[in-house]
Amino acid sequence: MFGLPVHILLPTLLGSIIAGILCSAVGTLVVRLKLSSLGFAMSHAAFAGAALGIMLALPQPSWLALVFSIAVALILGPIARIARLEVDTIIGATFPFSMALGLTFLSKAPSAGIGNGGLSLLWGSVLGISYPQVILLFLVLVGVLLVVWLFGKEFLAVLLDRKLAIASGIPADAISTLVLFMVAVVVAAALRITGGLLIYALMILPASAAFQWVYDIKKVLWLAPILGCASALVGLALSLAADLPVGSSIALAAAGFFFLSTWASPKRRSA
């Protein structure tokens, strides 16, 4: 298929499917909690972290991506309070800072940085994915499913209305922190597949598309991963067939599903 040997195609397919499911499942929480800007900042911070890992020649740069991503999620609120600015403004300032930091780290990397591993951090390199990376993605997926299974009803309560959830005895602050932590882990784990610039697309677009079709959040939580998986597979096929970058192909496929869903949405027609 596409002229690729099975030992490359199989991990590529598995990695794409798992990344699509993971990103869009967590993206559902991000979209409903209106944390899209925060997810954006976290994905770019993850890029800067992974770039630092490459500069330091660490065996697993993803760990620094995780650290940077979590750090951004944790410090944005306090910085906004200290600076007396809206969180959105701080996020706007964080984005170019993270990008500049990442590109600076890559330019100082020992192996001519941006020309090698650096490019995969920016645009993704699903074709270069190995079985250990697929296993890592799978373990993260299992972890996310476990967390959702354990705290599913608390997630639902917070997704309905945060204040109402607190008022009915739900530890909403802890649940929100858990969501941010999950976003950070997923971003760090999937960074190599879609790249720091486009992972955000795989998180937000399938979830936003799923919200166009159904009124029941439980169905959205099923539909978004299906659309995420479909986006990853269609994007991968497009990339291989037309010799396009994988990350941008996946993002284009996800955007296609989103625009199609918005156009055909029963919600839009009944509004």
Next chain:
Amino acid sequence: MDTPVVALDCVSAGYEGERTATLHNVSFQVRQQQRIVIVGPNGAGKTTLLEVINGLLPVSDGQVHVFGKSVAHHGRWLRARIAYMAQELFFQTSTPFLVQDVVLMALFGQIGLFRRPQREHRRRAFEALEAVGMASLRHRPIGRLSGGQQRKVLLARAIAQQARLLLLDEPTANLDAFAKQDVADLVADIEQALDATALIVSHEQGPLTDGAQRVLRIEAGRITCPAPVTPAQALVLQGI
């Protein structure tokens, strides 16, 4: 003597970033099965008072007890048993939750972490919807209901919780006369069925305020009205 349902002792509280407290040295008690209406001008601290009672806003000074338990120490446990209706809460059309789930979620705090809703919980949610006449709409998205219907669903949450304390912040705001009467009747039914106490913030005279045994008037974070007074007297004091 019975333990008061709500007891505030020299309570002061304010929001983060504000230099002055919104509530100043507030003390009062509420007995079981009373309906208290809280009146006062905008920004007087009425909503803050409700938020302090259910622990949504921590106090900077003083103590709050509900059912004899300290809100500071048992906040989550108490909130799972207090029905709270926020003033500004109206669900948008696109809200992806069904009516039956919105009611069931009121029980999640009582069910506790790591446990799932059982058939008993679903039955309570259904019966609560029946009690407010909304059972036939249980599969509808909450955002597709009218404002009055959404208020009824929120009251169904109180019934499902079997809440003995209702904190209602402008429960009839932006509703037409028929919906106001429906909400007032439902509140009265809940009070009677659950032996519940209700603290109601209201700007307007109507069926809800008419049924009150007591009125608290708040001005600039202080209770200024000598209690108890009749609702009509308090509204005269407020200039309504």
